[in-house]
Amino acid sequence: LVGKAPIVTKEITVLSGRTGRGKTTLSLNIIYHYLLHGKRVVLISTEMPEESILCRLCSIHTGTPTTTYLFQRNIDALKRDVENLLSSVKGSFAVLHAPVISYADIDVTVRTRAEAWGGVDLLVVDYIQQVIGFQELESRALQLRRIVQSIHHLSSEVGSAALLLSQLNDQGDVKDSRSIEEEAALCLRIGMWTMERFITRMWRAAGLKDDTPLTPETHIDMEVKKNRYGENLSGWTFFVVWEGETGRAKNIVEWTTVARTIANQFRGVTTPSSSSSSNNRLGQRKGSKNE
Secondary structure, three states: OOOOOOOOOOOEEEEEOOOOOOHHHHHHHHHHHHHHOOOEEEEEEOOOOHHHHHHHHHHHHHOOOHHHHHOOOOHHHHHHHHHHHHHHOOOEEEEEEOOOEEHHHHHHHHHHHHHHHOOOOEEEEEOHHHEEOOOOOOOHHHHHHHHHHHHHHHHHHHOOEEEEEEOEOOOOOEOOOOHHHHOOOEEEEEOOOOHHHHHHHHHHHOOOOOOOOOOOOOEEEEEEEEEOOOOOOOOOEEEEEEEOOOOEEEEEEEHHHHHHHHHHHHOOOOOOOOOOOOOOOOOOOOOOOOO
16 A cells, blocks of 8 residues: 555645544554554544544554453553553654644644654544634635645645545535545545445355455455555555454455455355455555556
């Protein structure tokens, strides 16, 4: 993914999708990847408080299901794993949480952390429609355009990449303002196809067992809508495969691999396992463009 559709420093990346489709989970995997590589990350969250974010990062880090922390009320284990997480990663991490956040708050938070850390490598906003500002402008669309432009300018000043999570409206477009994607260098859209039902029907028709590599419970489908600095991937679709209940991204599988697997099943060819059907690990590029 990094080789094909990179998140570029000083540029905007937009990750959009409907509610509950995996935007936050994928963004937390990206944050974890950055932290493991010694990067400095600021997360602006209107969705989850800091404790829930750390809980989900710990689940990715340790392999412990999130439900163990949340529903079994294992607070001591969570505190211990949070300490282990923060001590083991090389990067720096800060969270600003509120149901509604102003652009002014984002600006102050990012600049303060950049001064304290000597820079910021990744700014994540979850989600952009809950950011307010520039209310002197007459429409919400114009306000969001100015907010996104200001975040772009801010990220350029501090030398960070900016990942903006965005909701979709009923028509499948970015909610409130198309200018959100116009300002971006990379646009990824989750769940635009009804792939869960499609894949389930195809695999059942092919007579596959329940342990097939991709099921509705273990993957999200994503389409590259715009890619200014990477390969020409307009319409390229891939799947992020999750590892159990931890929310950890395990593999990236391209749609061509899925289609080939289904076709091979109809031809009687043995189905490859999830580990052999894709050698694409998060953050690594496969050698062949067509695989």
